[in-house]
Amino acid sequence: MSNLLEVNKVSKNFGDYKALNEVSISVPQGSIFGLLGPNGAGKTTLIRVINQITMPDSGTVHLDGDLLNEKHIRDIGYLPEERGLYKSMKVGEQALYLAQLKGLSKAEAKTRLKYWFERLEIGDWWNKKIQELSKGMAQKIQFVVTVLHQPKLLIFDEPFSGFDPINANLIKDEILGLRDNGATVIFSTHRMESVEELCDDIALIHKSNKILDGKLVDVKREYKINTFEVGLRTVNHDALRQDLSDKFNVSNANFKSLEDELKLNIKLGQNEAPNELLNYLTSKAVVSHFVELIPSVNDIFIQTVKNN
């Protein structure tokens, strides 16, 4: 699978402040790409560079094989974190205007808007002013405007903020649908559970540098710590704990269960196989819980940011 977007060693300074330091990312065609990082890391600057709002000091950006140029404006749909609409303008008029700015003809824009308004069940808002709508309603309009010109690349910065769970789900399904129809999505958020759920690839930016990137599964594999969470039913908790501590690297675990069990995290060495552990455990007690701990994106995020 080829890459739709190639960002190559992009740097950007604002006066003395370095916002991006030789950041490179590759976004595969048809994937959902999570752009992560703490506040002020440089994510927004990078997104603005891709949108040609900010010009990089050095480095290149290629979209679909071509060096980024003015024509690409219509290939990108951008939902910024700081978003809004003209408050005193009517919904339909405004959506038409924004669509025309993206290069759609008026007639084409109208047809597509009709489709989307019906799909999201907001058809009767056409003649309302934005100031008459709630925040969530305005967000829906904003989403439609972002995807209307069927861009190859969609960039969503915190797309779910302001939505109730039902609408957030609706938008999530739409994003997945757009991906299935061939769009590539860059997704910037602090909600790690949605990264976990949606993203195929991730990149982590911290203090203007990219410190981590790759396929989500690869990253997780890399951060795997070979630790197993176990629940053991036994009469004497202390004796069993003592026994296990002598043989393995043991710490307390915390998970929900029905019985009063001994809950432990057991970390295995490089050469120890999980089966050996399981065999040993079954010989000692009733094993009610045996799970390999996979690091969550949240853990990886916190760990990497702290280490840097």
Place this chain on the structure above:
Amino acid sequence: MNHLPLIIKREYLTKVRNKSFIIMTFLSPIIFIALIAVVAYLSQLNSDKKRVITVLDESGLVQDVFKNSENTSYNILEYMSLDDAKTLVKETQGSGLLHIDKFDNSNLKSNNITFYSKESPSLGFITNVEGRLERRLTNLNLESKGVDLAIINDTKVRVTIAQESFEGEKTSKVDSIIKLIFGGAAGYLLFMFIIIYGNMIMRSVIEEKTSRIIEVIISSVKPIQLMLGKIIGTSLAGITQFVIWIILGGFLMTIVSLIFGINMAQMQTPQQDIILQTMENPELNLQAQNILASFYNLPLANLIVAFIMFFIGGYLLYSSLYAAIGAAVDNETDTQQFIFPLIMPLILAVYIGFFTVIEDPHGTVSTVFSFIPLTSPVVMLMRIPFGVPLWQQILSLLILIATFMGTVWFAAKIYRVGILMYGKKPSYKELIKWIKY
């Protein structure tokens, strides 16, 4: 992709459809005309009231200069003491009592003439009476010294200096006044236009920032396109408003004059009295007839072309700065520190226009300020009716255009950075830094 027409259209339609804009457009001329009508009506009431002036002429020399006129009637008293006369006037509610004491026969001096009244009389009235008395008393003095008045009247010479440039272009005092009116109107119009619509542009930039739509927009269009679109769209809305004002104002003015039968020319003011007096003089009257001729003597073609060029140039220069201010701040209250230095040269230009250009249209101060870009549109527009060499106009315009380009570049820089900056109230130092971004 050129989105400029699209942006202009949106800006124009948004402005024109805005409720307060519509209200202002139609209400302003109505209020304005209503005010004029009220003032005219009141002053008509005032002039309808007949003044009754009682004259107690103890010298018996001057009473025949007082002839009843439309608004003033004179009541001549004889053989009455001053105190009785005062009481009489008070009781009969007359407008006032003019007391002329006996003169020392050898030489008539005016140190014994007094006007008694409840309210102090208008300046025009006093000037009028003084003039009449002066003429009569002077004549009496001359006669008593054995001078024949007929000879004096015959030998009087009135001088009017004809003015002509080396190229043979004739001008006159009336010409100068007409030129002044034209130049002043053009300069002042530009001044008003910049203030009203510059502010409107600034507010619309701030609105885009506060509604946070700006980032969505500039991911589609270049900031400079957005800025120019805003400036042009708002200006077109401004021109629309101006044209409606002029048409509606003229229309209402006609209606009001018809309904109330107020002839604006009859509104009496001291200045008009003086003008009327001078009109009586046949030679001046001839000059007045020349007003129309002077109008055609103006370099009209030059005036119109220059007006359009300098108006557009000056307006764009200022409005791009207004747009930059809008981009630099978060809300309107923060704009003051930037607007003040922007308005200063504009006010300076108007002052120079109304004081220095009138005094000496081609002097050093006028000339220099008609080249400095921030003041040149106003000052040059005021100078042009007095005849400015073409090379000066072109040079000034070139400087203006060059500065305009520089300003747009500068404003676009500020704009590009500023529209994405929130929460900071920028200092000038910071603005300079933005240019390097």
